[in-house]
Amino acid sequence: MKDETVSNPKLGEQFSDVLLVSDTNKKEVRAVTGIGKDNELQSVVPDKKNDSQFMRVDRQGDLFSNFFSNFYRQLKDPTNLIFFRVPENQAIHIAKRMQKEVDKPTKMGGKQFEQHEIKLDYKPENKNSMETKQSTPEVGEYRYKLEQIDWKAMSNLGLGQERLEKMNLLEPLLKGYKTNELVPVSLDLGSSITRMDARLSLQEKENGQVVLAIHGIRKEPQLNYKFFGHEFTKEDKENLLKTGNMGRVVDLINPKSGETIPSIISLDRLTKEVIALRTEHIKIPEEIKGVKLNEQQKQTLTEGKSLYIEDMISKKGEPFNASVQFNADKRYVEFLFDRADPNKQSQSKQQDVPKEFRGKELDEQQHQKLKDGQTVYVSGLLDKKGKEYQGYITFDKETAKTGFSFDNPNKLKEKATPKEESKIQVAVNSEGKTNEATKDIKEPLKSGQNNPDSTKQQEQQEKPKVAAKSKGRKM
Helix, strand or coil, X not given: CCCHHHHCCCHHHCCEEEEEEEECCCCEEEEEEEECCCCCEEEECCCHHHHHHCCEEECCHHHXXXXXXXXXXXXXXXXXXXXXXXXXXXXXXXXXXXXXXXHCCCCCCHHHHHHHECCCCCCCCCCCCCCHHHCCCCCCCCCCCHHHCCHHHHHHCCCCHHHHHHCCCHHHHHCCCCCCCCEEEEEECCCCEEEEEEEEEEEECCCCCEEEEEEECCCCCCCCCCECCECCCHHHHHHHHHHXXXXXXXXXXXXXXXXXXXXXXXXXXXXXXEEEEEHHHCCCCCEECCEECCHHHHHHHHCCCCEEEEEEECCCCCEEEEEEEEECCCCEEEECCCCCCCCCCCCCHHHHCCCEECCEECCHHHHHHHHCCXXXXXXXXXXXXXXXXXXXXXXXCCCCEEEEECCCHHHHHHHHCCCHHHHHHHHHHCCCCCCCCCCCCCCCCCCCCCCCCCHXXXXXXXXXXXXXXXXXXXX
């Protein structure tokens, strides 16, 4: 007997999928029909009798992800539920095979579960969340659906769906993020029109309505007032204005529930808005630019502090050092290249001198020469095609940058420096300077010429002296 999944000629014509669910406690595979009034999952036995009740979902990738993330969020207790996504015309057949596997597990049966399982790394949203911006969506997750947006209201702001898509702003909005750039907004109030530049985000009100939040540009950050119960200290203000990050964890208070929420605080550098992020939403990477972080370093970043990291590798393959810090607005670890790290001020700049260049390790003598500000010849370098080349490197202590040249920069300087015998010629012909022996000669001097070399030049040099003596005689 042929498998229905192969023999069904209408397979390519199906545009909807069906949700199946397995309850790990009940050990039963059922078809999802929806969510009840108490946010309880509703389901039926997956057979032909109940076929019309199955929940159909658009198969398109982004739309499905958007739908399911919101569907999952609304469930009262989804922890024991495993969801599967199967083609509409195969739902009953696949559900029966899955049920057999649940009843009598086999070694090969687990593959069909993996094939259809919806894997979503999602943590249910805390209902007492202080602000929408405090909760961080998982990578690839859509927090909002297109149909939740009031497009009529958006159009009144000059922000239609087509425009947002062209500006690549719709996806980050649906994922729950603020736009990465300022957006021109026109607000039509009937009797007047207001235009402004602002960052945008979507937020969900208590009644479930999704509204557009407009984050306008502020003249200066509001640091002289309490922020959810926190009063900024002098050091807090200095850190925020200098680096954009406060640099420590503080307890903020949810004004509605009174819940105390450990958070870090940063500034939105585009709008100067004060932004807070729960510490539970801080995610520190395992490594940064090739440097694997230890537990102590991860803890430092989790506490909102800055961390100085050495020997990171840039995109060009060159080593560099920099301070990093977690930013509550950006929600990731950022580099603080242009900001001095207070923990490193007392250390010598010579520590910044690289021990490796373009994958080639320098020996002790070469490294010491760079420290002393000398030019170092390096061979055995490899280009992208694996071809070997060589050249000269220098290190600028002020900019902490390594320079490379195929020619020795010291010899190039020597060639550019005029020899002793030609200095007078350069001074006279190029710089307008003179010397006593040739200052009255009107024609250009020859290379290396320090004195008149012809009767004509001698007369030109002597003539002013004779004239000066004549003026000094009394009549």
